[in-house]
Amino acid sequence: MEEKEETPIMNFIKGDRINLTPLLQKDINLVVVWMNNPDVRIYTRNPLPRTIEEVKKWFEPENEEVKTDVDFLIYHKNDEKTIGMVGLNDIHWLDRNANIFAVIGEPEYWGKGIGVEASKLLITYAFEELNLHKIYTSIFSPNERSLKAATKIGLVQEAILREEVYIDGVHVDNYKFAVFKKDWLKLKTDKEM
Amino acid sequence: MSKVNDPSFIEGDKINLVPLNSDHIKLYVKWQNQPNVRRYARNEFPITIEMFKKLFEPKGRTIEDKVQFEIFHRGDNKAIGLAELSNIRYSYRRANIAVIIGDFQYWGKGIATEAGKLLLKYGFGELNMFKINTMIYSPNIGSWKVCEKLGMEREATLKNNGFIDGEYVNDYCYCMFQDDWINMCNKDKKSKIN
């Protein structure tokens, strides 16, 4: 079978098992599948069906002077496939903080530490290249897998905001986690010693 | 060639409710114009492909007063109808639901009931609605029997509220409340365990 001319995988950040690659328009179809997959979207605050057209519009390159989001795809090196998405949004350059999100879209890669690896790569990028001061994230109380991952990554719980999100018939709590640049770099050097 | 995943947003037994697919616009428009489908769907005016195309145009807002789905048959791997919540009024936590099975071979097979069930689950369980309504014209017996099967209550009859096939017909108002739905789900769970 003839193979279509493929766009080469453009590695932006290299990891162990995975690389982070830029999000291209051709990848949007896959992202839309993940956004709609009920098992994947349940804890990502996505209660509305998303069409390909509307998501394409979101990720269209904008002529903004200052970016407020940065998105990457997670590429599994061995299996040669794109399995998820990770990124920063709500970047506030004056306060030098941003929200981090990570989604493993292909369920067979859950429970393997991929989310932890991808998040660590991204946080290092945020502190060492973007020079941010603080990275934070929200995890909802029923999402045990992510709560465990947060501690593994090195995020620290800052606050529990009650009943902020409606998931599966009930309002659940929002656990806010964060890490500061100085603490992150310290974690890294501790590990390297 | 990579395997194409079943489109999904809400998973049911025989069907999934999935986002609208711009490749299927002609199908959607064909269904909505078909005489035996549109008769009770309150479409007395023709619907054009252009009108449907508008739905795929980028919206200025993140939220609308409607949420629309395509009904996708899992076993036969094809689109067979449309389902929606409309007239969503968030401060009243109230919405209307509607189902159209466009493909006739799927009539009388419990598909409308399953679609209705998934819509109720979505409306109450994900959008936190307090009350979900629907209106069915009295001669449309198949549809209001589905409402009763779903456990909806006929709360009112609006007399001569519609004009169909040359005569005035009554409109049945069906509704369900979130508490009732939760109770039904709990009963279902218990009976499954026993």
Added chain:
Amino acid sequence: MSTKKQEIEPLPFIKGENINLVVNRSEWIELRCKWVNNPNNRMFLRGPLPSSIDQMKKRFESRTSDGLGDWVGFILYHVKDKKPIGEVGLSRINWINGWANAYANIGEMEYWNKNIATEATQLLLKYAFEELNLNKVSGSVVVDNIGSWTVAEKIGFQYEGTLKEEKYIDGKYRDEKRYGYLKSDWFRHKAEKNSKVEKS
């Protein structure tokens, strides 16, 4: 020709004692711009970037009343003194979660420390829970903005945590306190108040 400024007729939407919450008007955009950019105040509001009149006009004009927008704002109008003195409202409204952020800004400094903020926020919360049927209203307050968080606690917001070094203001990072008010809190406080009144 008289140089007296034309009195702009306020359109009350919610009536209070000392203040009414009135409909925003395009004639007040310059005034609001002045409040938001006031150096004594602005650091606790939007922050270090100036808000231009054009920006505020654009946002104002994009509003709709169809119940699907993510922002509802009011001007605080002082009943006796017959003038607009600040603004209050709900932003980042998420209808599916039933959540919104509350903001309040007394723009005219002579009205600070006069319980105006308390009254305005109470009226806003009543609107949020009893008319918009929201589940939760949140507020963030920069720790140094003592006036604001004492008001929050007085009204019955619950402290939910402190986000450290969250905002950069005036040369250093400041902590931000998060407060939340649930619909269940609101109705419980109401019931408590009513039973107190009955007993007396």
